[in-house]
Every structure is written in structure tokens, then in C-alpha cells.
Amino acid sequence: MDPVIEIENVSHLFKQHRALDGISFQVSPESLHGFVGPNGAGKTTTLKLICTLLKPQVGKIRVFGHDVRNNVKAIRRRIGYMPDHFSMYRQMTVFEYLDFFAAAYGFTLKERNRIVADVLALTDMDVRKDDFIQGLSRGMQQRVSLARVLVNDPDLLLLDEPASGLDPRARIELMEILRELRRMGKTIFISSHILSELAELCDSVTIIDRGKTKYSGPMEALLDQQTETPTYRIRVDLSAEETETQLSALPGVLSVEGIEGRSDVRVKIDPTITDGNQLLSAIIASGMIVMHFGRDQRHLNEAFMDLTERGVRS
Numbered sequence: 001m002d003p004v005i006e007i008e009n010v011s012h013l014f015k016q017h018r019a020l021d022g023i024s025f026q027v028s029p030e031s032l033h034g035f036v037g038p039n040g041a042g043k044t045t046t047l048k049l050i051c052t053l054l055k056p057q058v059g060k061i062r063v064f065g066h067d068v069r070n071n072v073k074a075i076r077r078r079i080g081y082m083p084d085h086f087s088m089y090r091q092m093t094v095f096e097y098l099d100f101f102a103a104a105y106g107f108t109l110k111e112r113n114r115i116v117a118d119v120l121a122l123t124d125m126d127v128r129k130d131d132f133i134q135g136l137s138r139g140m141q142q143r144v145s146l147a148r149v150l151v152n153d154p155d156l157l158l159l160d161e162p163a164s165g166l167d168p169r170a171r172i173e174l175m176e177i178l179r180e181l182r183r184m185g186k187t188i189f190i191s192s193h194i195l196s197e198l199a200e201l202c203d204s205v206t207i208i209d210r211g212k213t214k215y216s217g218p219m220e221a222l223l224d225q226q227t228e229t230p231t232y233r234i235r236v237d238l239s240a241e242e243t244e245t246q247l248s249a250l251p252g253v254l255s256v257e258g259i260e261g262r263s264d265v266r267v268k269i270d271p272t273i274t275d276g277n278q279l280l281s282a283i284i285a286s287g288m289i290v291m292h293f294g295r296d297q298r299h300l301n302e303a304f305m306d307l308t309e310r311g312v313r314s
């Protein structure tokens with residue numbers, strides 16, 4: 001299937017300031033693609049270019065195969081963009097607000113009633129439809145903002161920091177809604193600073209820093225990029241102390257490190273002496289009952305710190 005978004009060598013200058021410096025990446029259909037970068041990395045600029053609010057200066061951007069330079073209408077019809085700072089008509093009720101946007105898209109009264117009911121159900125806001133927007137919590141306002149983006153039934157959602165300012169519960173609920181939208185066949189491109197959540201949510205990720213692409217590909221591959229020493233996360237039916245003693249004695253084991261607050265240990269091995277299968281066999285042969293055995297994945301935060309530079313961009 002052709003990519004939904006194709007970015008090829010895109011650079012963007014604001015006067016003398018280079019916001020983007022030759023970024024390239026692709027987003028596959030029906031995927032949840034994370035777009036991660038530190039402050040000032042160029043995320044919002046990229047999103048604005050994709051959703052045709054900024055004109056590209058250098059490089060190619062195609063959305064659903066259309067060049068953003070000359071197919072603005074065809075693209076806008078199929079996308080929904082939620083900016084990082086949204087302003088809402090706070091004196092309207094939720095229903096009035098969504099109905100207003102549906103009317104702006106040219107839907108008839110009958111269509112509007114159906115559409116508004118659908119987006120309210122999708123974002124779980126039906127019970128709040130007669131509430132005034134100004135009285136809603138930030139999490140609720142964020143949902144209304146997402147509902148607004150869904151009014152034209154877009155195939156591609158472009159969400160700029162949708163979880164910022166939300167409490168953990170509201171974030172988890174938002175992520176659930178995004179998963180549901182992906183199940184419905186939508187492609188979701190989501191920028192965020194909240195790395196750990198993206199690791200669970202997204203199929204693929206692009207990391208940018210100072211206007212350059214640092215990684216783009218499957219989330220799994222990013223997390224699997226191992227340091228030179230293969231590392232396994234293991235839990236057996238012994239106390240932490242006994243686990244360390246017993247595992248340290250096995251051939252090829254370089255170190256056994258406890259993980260604070262957990263009964264798992266992190267075991268590094270010498271790949272010239274043993275491998276994962278041999279290690280597992282040795283553990284079983286020595287009589288331990290294995291409760292968990294898996295390759296230790298790098299945490300997304302760790303990968304992010306390795307790939308991006310320290311300090312705020314000047």
C-alpha cells in the first residue's frame with residue numbers, strides 16, 4: 001500500500017532560521033505514527049507543511065499521493081488537523097460547537113445531526129453535549145477538539161501534542177480513543193513529548209532533532225536496537241538474592257543486575273559464549289522455574305536521549 005505521507009528532503013527557513021534541515025520519512029496507511037522531538041525540533045512546522053497551512057520551500061511532500069504544492073483542496077478534504085494550542089468558542093455548548101463546524105463543511109441539517117451524534121459517541125462526550133465548553137475540564141475540551149477534527153470523517157488525523165496538559169487518566173482515555181480510530185482504518189500522526197506513552201501506542205515513530213530526522217521506522221526496531229551486549233530480562237521462582245547468585249554462575253553470563261522494586265533481573269551475556277536459547281536451557285536445566293524470559297528492550301526514553309542532543313535549540 002502506498003504511504004499516506006511522504007516527506008523527502010524537506011527544509012524550511014523562517015527568515016535566517018533553519019527550522020527543518022532535509023527531513024525525510026514516510027507514514028503507512030492505517031498506522032499510528034509517533035512524531036517525537038525536543039522543544040524547537042521542528043514538529044509543528046512539519047505538521048503545518050503536511051496539512052497545507054505552510055507552503056514548502058525545499059523538498060517534496062505528498063499526502064495520499066497528492067503534492068501539497070498543487071493539490072491543497074484534495075488533501076484538505078481527507079485530513080483533520082488538531083493544533084497544539086486550540087482556541088474554542090467557549091460560550092457555545094458542545095453540540096452547538098460541533099454542529100457549527102459540520103455546517104461549515106456544508107452538511108445538511110439531517111447529515112449534521114447524524115455526524116454530531118457519531119463524533120460525540122466516538123469521543124464519549126454524548127452525555128456532555130449540552131454543557132458549555134467553558135465549563136469543561138481540559139481533558140474534556142481536548143475531546144471536543146478531537147470530535148471537531150472528526151466531523152469531516154478524515155482518513156488522516158494530524159494531532160499536535162494532543163496529550164499535553166492532560167492528567168494521566170485523561171491521557172490514557174485519549175490514547176484509547178486513538179486506538180479505536182485506528183481500528184476504524186484511520187491513519188494517525190501524533191506529535192508528542194510523552195515518549196513512554198508513544199512506545200505503547202504507536203506502530204512506528206519518527207524522531208527529529210534540530211530539524212533533522214534521527215530515526216524513522218517501526219517502534220519495535222527502535223526499541224530493539226541493542227547496545228553491543230545482549231541483555232535479557234528474567235524472572236524465576238527464587239528470591240532476588242538467590243536469583244542473582246544462581247544466574248551469575250551460568251556460562252556466558254557477564255552480569256546480573258536487580259531492577260529496583262521488581263523481582264526481575266537484567267542479565268547481560270557474552271554472545272561469543274552463549275545465546276538466548278542456551279541461556280534459557282541452562283536456567284531450566286539448573287532446576288529454576290522460569291516465570292518470565294525476554295530480550296530486554298531499550299526504553300524509548302533511552303533511545304530518544306541517545307538520538308537527540310542536549311540543550312535547547314538556539
Ligand SMILES: Nc1ncnc2c1ncn2[C@@H]1O[C@H](COP(=O)(O)OP(=O)(O)OP(=O)(O)O)[C@@H](O)[C@H]1O
Nearest residue numbers: 014017019037038039040041042043044045046313
Ligand atoms: N513563524 C516562525 N518564525 C520564526 N521562527 C519560527 C516560526 N515558527 C517556528 N519557528 C522556529 O522554528 C523552530 C522549530 O519550531 P517548531 O514550532 O516547529 O518546533 P516544535 O518541535 O514544534 O517545538 P515545540 O515542541 O516546542 O512546540 C524553532 O526554533 C522555532 O523557534
